[in-house]
Amino acid sequence: MGDVEAKRKWSFGIDDLNGTLVQNFFAELLGTMFLIIFCVGSANSVALLSLGANSPAYYLTISMAFGLGIGGIVHILSSTSGGNVNPAVSLALFLDGRISLLVALAYIVAQFAGGFAGAGILYGLGNFGDNEIPPMGQNIIIIPEHIDVVHAFFLEVFGTMFLILTILATIDESRGHAPSYLQPLAIGLAILVMHIFLIPFTNCAINPVRGTVWNVVTGKADEKTLIFLFAPFVGSLVAVPLNLVFFTKH
Numbered sequence: 001m002g003d004v005e006a007k008r009k010w011s012f013g014i015d016d017l018n019g020t021l022v023q024n025f026f027a028e029l030l031g032t033m034f035l036i037i038f039c040v041g042s043a044n045s046v047a048l049l050s051l052g053a054n055s056p057a058y059y060l061t062i063s064m065a066f067g068l069g070i071g072g073i074v075h076i077l078s079s080t081s082g083g084n085v086n087p088a089v090s091l092a093l094f095l096d097g098r099i100s101l102l103v104a105l106a107y108i109v110a111q112f113a114g115g116f117a118g119a120g121i122l123y124g125l126g127n128f129g130d131n132e133i134p135p136m137g138q139n140i141i142i143i144p145e146h147i148d149v150v151h152a153f154f155l156e157v158f159g160t161m162f163l164i165l166t167i168l169a170t171i172d173e174s175r176g177h178a179p180s181y182l183q184p185l186a187i188g189l190a191i192l193v194m195h196i197f198l199i200p201f202t203n204c205a206i207n208p209v210r211g212t213v214w215n216v217v218t219g220k221a222d223e224k225t226l227i228f229l230f231a232p233f234v235g236s237l238v239a240v241p242l243n244l245v246f247f248t249k250h
Contacts, residue, residue, distance in 0.1 A: 013100025021106055024081035028107045029114035031077045031085045032209055036118030037125075039069045040214050043137030044126055062137075063195035066204070071188020075181060083184070086207040087111050088232035092164045095240040098171070115209035119217040128218070135218045139205045139228040149224060152202050153231045159194045159206045160235025161242070166190035168243045208232050 042048065042065035051058040074083030084090045087108040094104035128135045141152050167190075169175070170183040191206070198204035205211030211228025215221040 008097035010094070010097055011100045013102030016100050016103050021103060024103070025106050025110045027077050027080040028084060028110035029117070031073045031081070031083060032111040032114035033118035033121070034073055035070060035085050035210065036115050036213060037122050039066045040119070040137045040210065041122050041126070042066075042069070044122070044135055046133065049133070049136065059196060059199045062199065063192050063204075066195050067188045067190075067192025069188075070191050071184040074187055075184040078184065081107065085111060085114075086163075086209065086232070088160050088164065088206070088208060088236045089167060091233055092168070092236040092240050095236065096168060096243075111209050112213070115213040116217070119213040122214075123217050135214075137203065138215045138218060138220045139203045139211045139225070140215075140220070141224060142199075142201055142203060147201055149227060152224070153227050153234075155198060155201050156205055156211075156227060156231035157235045157238065159198050159204065160232040161239040162194060163187075163190055163206050164236050164239035165243055165247065168239070169247065172248065174249045202228070206232055206235070 043062050048058055048061055051061070070085065073085055077083035077085070082093075084093065084107050090099065090104045090107040090111070093099045094101060099107075123135065126135065141147060141149070147155070167187055170186045194206055195204045198206070205228035208229045211232065212221065212225055215225045215228075
């Protein structure tokens, strides 16, 4: 563990400016595009909407779509970029010394580009411009009578913290985890649980891309959308030192 930790340090990453970064950039772009098309798209399924948008069956089904879908995407990208598909994850990996600043910024740009591309494709394929059924799945405060902006912000912070702590645990070399399908599965299950918990409050973002691009493309973005842009980054900023102090073997 000591040797591994010695190799992990913050860097700008000039040496990372190569063909591998280009490959990983497009991997992150495509992975995040798939996330929006398939996972947010599941929230717009007419068959699922027939369950009732406020029914437990709808919440559970959408939670499974996000958890298992993102787990699959992480598995697809695991041998290239590692499957961040979330700017909050890229920030956490940079803060933990696992990727350079240049790589983190490249991934974040790719993730937002892929997110907007996916949202545009989903909106077009769903024919929402001419469809009587409005697009669903935006990140909003679901019941404003019960929670306000502050509540929503901290719910998203804590949800993101749980996700980041799970990711850092699955890639902790000291635990002897051999690379396999179990890491994406663990991450997917954490995302599933957070969706079950957060959908009734905020529709669960825990990802600045997921929390903003669909709102923007469907014309539902407002000042509250900033909650879903910034809260996941705050969750990362808290989770990384928390993991280092309390959950890492010293």
